[in-house]
Amino acid sequence: MATATTGSGSGSPEPGSSAPPDLEAVPLVALNFSVRRRLGLYLNPRAPVAADWTALAEELGYEYLEIKHLEAQPDPTARLLEDWQGRCPGGATVGRLLALLRALGRHDILADLGGRIEEDCKKYLQRKEQPVQVPAVDSSVRKTLEMSGITxxxxxxxxxxxxxxxxxxxxxxxxxxxxxxxxxxxxxxxKLKLCVFDRDVLPGSCVWSITSELIERRCRKMVVVISDDYLDSNECDFQTKFALSLSPGARQKRLIPVKCKSMKNEFPSILRFITVCDYTNPCTKKWFWIRLAKSLMLP
Structure with missing residues (x-):
């Protein structure tokens, strides 16, 4: 398949290889917030001379009533991508999205965002590979010091x-x-046991490797504490996307978003398809901790 850009020169090649990533193998969750917002700026306006988000929805197999429902959303493009991730986790890939944009004639989007999209995919694949570079927790091979004494x-x-x-x-x-x-x-x-990085993790090792190990192999679930400050955290962004990649479409109920404060910014788009536990709602606050605890107790 063709790459997102031609001679863009954006980003650094992966170690040992100058080949671009296989975008068909990269799930849509790899795209960060800024790229998704930029896609909305291009596709949200209804224009007779260019294919908009409704044309993309039709190509993805959405019916008329479904499109009308999405039309009421403040950012229909973002909501469409979220819904696509949820209903088709295996087929919702970056490569598929780019192929559809190309088929719809939206070469302006590919020219503007191609480099940034490819860079997001490279970062996602590099982070995804990190846990594989060390022995698994249940392996019969002697563990490395880095992954053995981390808490x-x-x-x-x-x-x-x-x-x-x-x-x-x-x-x-x-x-x-x-x-x-x-x-x-x-x-x-x-009597739940939580993994709180500042309390439980020993200093001195690679942050990305440790968090990947903990999320994938040491913790049954993950609670994402959402606030405006969360949106500015690169660490939180990586942890959330990594957890989503382990449970596409939230089928395993592995990730639980918790809104801890009132927010000025929009709720993270990649989490809107997952039921939220809202600490800020005074009407349901008395049930908050019970609901969260019961969710964490599920197998």
Missing amino acids: TRDDPYGNTPELFDAFICYCQKDIHFVQEMIRELEQTEF
Whole structure:
């Protein structure tokens, strides 16, 4: 398949290879927020001379009533991409999206965003490969020091790795809410075990490798603490996308978004198709911790 750009020169080649990524193998979740917003700027306006988001929806097999429903959304392009990810996790790839834009004649979008899209895909693939570069937790091979002693209660020789009910994805400015979460979920009758990076992870190792190991192999679920500050965190962005890639379409109920504050910005588009636990709603706040705990207790 053709690459998103021709001679764009954007981004650095992957180690040991100058070949562009196979975009057909990259899920749509690899695209970051800024690229999705830019796509909306191109596709949201209804124009008779250029294919818009409705044309893309038709190519994806959406029916008239479904398109009319999406039309009421403030950002129909973003909502369309989210819905496509949910209903067709295996087929919702970056390569498929680019092929459709090319077929619709939207070469202006490919020229503007091709380089940024390819860069997002390279970063996603590099991060995705990192956990594979170390022995698995349940492997019979002797564990590396990096992956054996990464938490405070880890066996340094890797015989009994510390396991958790949930990994907590949060930014530093929301640490007070995370501390309340610890009190409500660990120190009550729920007795859940949370992985809080600042409390449980030992310093001195690669952040990306450690978080990938914890999310994929040490924690059954992940709680994403959403706020305006979360949107500016590269670490949270990576952790969220990595967890979504492990459970496309949220079929395993692995990722649980939690809105901890009122927000000025829009809720993250890639999480809108997952049911949110809203701490800011006064009408449901008394049920908040029970609902969250029960979700984390599910197998």
